[in-house]
Amino acid sequence: MKVRGEDLSFAYGREPVLSGVSLELPEGGITVVIGPSGSGKSTLLQLLAGLLQPTSGGILFDGEDVTVIPTERRDVGVVFQSYALFPHLTVRENIAFGLRTGRHRISLRTSRRRPSRHQIDCRVWDAASLLGLERLLDRRPSELSGGEQQRVALARAVAPRPSLLLLDEPLSALDARLRRAVRSELAALLSRLGTTVFYVTHDQEEALLLADHLVVLNAGRVEQAGPPLELYRCPATPFVASFLGEANLLEASVIEGGGRQRLETPLGKLATCHPGPERRGWLLVRPEDVIEDAFGTPATVVDSRGLGPYDRVVLQLEGGTEVLAHFPPETAPFPGATLRVGVRTRRPHFLSDGSGSGPRGR
C-alpha cells in the first residue's frame, strides 16, 4: 500500500510536537524514521496508525483520505515498544486476536468476511512458524522471555496481513546482544513479508541496516529524507551528519583559484565541485575517511582507544582543531605521537552555512 502524509502537524495543548511533516512511504519498502527522543517520531507513527488525530494535515492510503478513520478500521498492524501483549490470553489467542475481531477494512484488497475457525488456525500457525513460535503457542506472555514476547508481538501484528506495518522501537526493550541478533532476523523477515513498513528507531545502526527509505526527524520537522547511504554520505544539514554515525564537521570556505573551486579547511586545501553560491560552511569528514598522509596536515595524537575492529583516535590538528579518526588497530599511533593526516574521499562533502544551525556534539 502506498502511504502519504501531507503537511502533518500535531500538538499537545499548545506544545507543538510535529510541524508540517510530509512524507511518502514507498510501497512494499521499509521506511525508517530516526530522530532523537522528543523529535516526534512516535507521534508520527500514532498518526499513521490512527491512534492520534493530526491537528492539521492529511493521511492518504493508496490515494484514499483516511485522516479521520479510526485505527480499528485502518488496514494496519502495530508493534509497540512495550509489546502490549494481552496478559490474559495465550500466545495462540494473542496471535488470533486480530483475525477474530472482524474488522471492516477500508482496503479493497482484503476480504470483508470473517475468516472461519479453520482459516484462523491456519493463519495463526503461519504467523507462528514465520517467527518460530510453534512450541510456545499455549504459553502466556508472562512465561516468555523478552525476545519471545517481541516475536509474539510481531506475529500478532502480521497475522491479519495488514497493508501497513508500523513498528515503534520494537527492539529497544532487548539487551544489546539479543538486539543485534534479532535485528538481522527482523530485516530478513520484513523484506520477506513485502508489506509497506514504517519503522521508528533512535538507533542509527538499526536505521542504516533496515531502511530502504530513511527519514531523519528533528524537533517535529523532517530534516532530510532519502536512501540511507545517501543521507550518511551527503547529509543536507549538520544535524543529519552528526546524528547518523560519527562525524567531523570542520569549518570550510570556498576559494576560487586558477578557474577551479577549492575548499580551505583545517585539513588543507581540497578540491570540490560545490556549485552553490555560499562561500562558507562545513566539511563533513567521517572518522573512517581520516588517513595518514605524508603530504597532509601535521597532527598530534591526544587519545587512542582500541575498540576491536578499529582504534578510535582523537587528533589535534595544527591550528587546534580536534578531529576523530578510526585507524586500523595495527597502524594506530600512540597518544603523544605526531603524524600527518589527510582525507581519503576524493570529493569531500561540503555543507553550506545556510543549511542548518551548525554542528552539534557527536
Next chain:
Amino acid sequence: MRGRLARQAGIAATAVFALAMISPVVLTAAGAFSDSEWYGQRSEGAGVESTGALFRYVIEIWGRSLLRSAQMVGAVVPLALILGAPAAWAFRMRPYPGSRLLEAAALVPLGVPGVALAFSLLQTAGGAPRFWLLVVGHLAYTIPLVIKTVGNAVDTFDPRIEAAARSLGAGPLQVALRVTLPLLVPALILSSLLVFAVSWGEFNVSFLLATPLLQTFPAALYMTYTTNSFPVAAAATVIFLLPVVPALIAIQALGGEEFHRGLQA
C-alpha cells in the same frame, strides 16, 4: 543465625497478633454453644434450652434485620461496582484535568465519622426513603474501596494495551469486552467481596439511620448485646459471621498472581 532468629520472631509476632484478633471472636462464638455459668444463663423469658432452640430464637427476633442486611448488601455491592469501577478506569486510562483531585475527593468519606455522615444525609435528604438513604451511606464507604482496588489493577495494565486491541481491528465495545473487562475481573471480584464485607458489617450509619422497621443486622446485634443475655448475643454474632468469614478467606486467596494476570478468557 540472625536470619533464623528474625524469622522465628516474625512467626511469634504473627501468632500473637492472630490470637489477639481471633480469640475474642472464638470465645464469643463458643458462648452460643455452651451453657456454663461463666457465659451466663440461657433464659430469655421464653424457654431456651438447647443450642438449636437458641439459634431459632435469634432468627425469630432478628430475622427481619437479617433480611434487611441482605437487601442492603444486594443493593450496595452492584451499585458500588457500577459507580466505582468505570470511575477508577477513567481516572487511570483517560485522565483529564482535575481527575487526580476528583479521585482524592472520592476517598474523603473513608475519613468522615459515620455519625457526621448519617446526620448530613438526614439533613440533605431526610425525606427520601430510609432504605435508599442507608444505601447512599454505605456507598460512601464502599465506593472508595472499589476505586482503589480497580485503580491498582488498571495501573498494572500496559498503557498501550487498548491501543493494541484497536490496531487489531477491535472497536470500542470489543476492546471493553475482550480486553478491559477480562483483565479487570479479578479486581472486580476482589472489590465486590470487600464491599460485601464492609457493607454487611457497617454499624455507624446503619444504627443512626435505623427506624424500628428498618434495622440492619449489625444494628440489631448492638440491641442484642444491650438487652439480651450473652448467649443470645453470641448466637447472633455467629450468624453474622457466617457469610463474612468465607468472603474474607476468598479475599485473601485472590491476592495472588492470578489477580495480577487477569482471568483466563
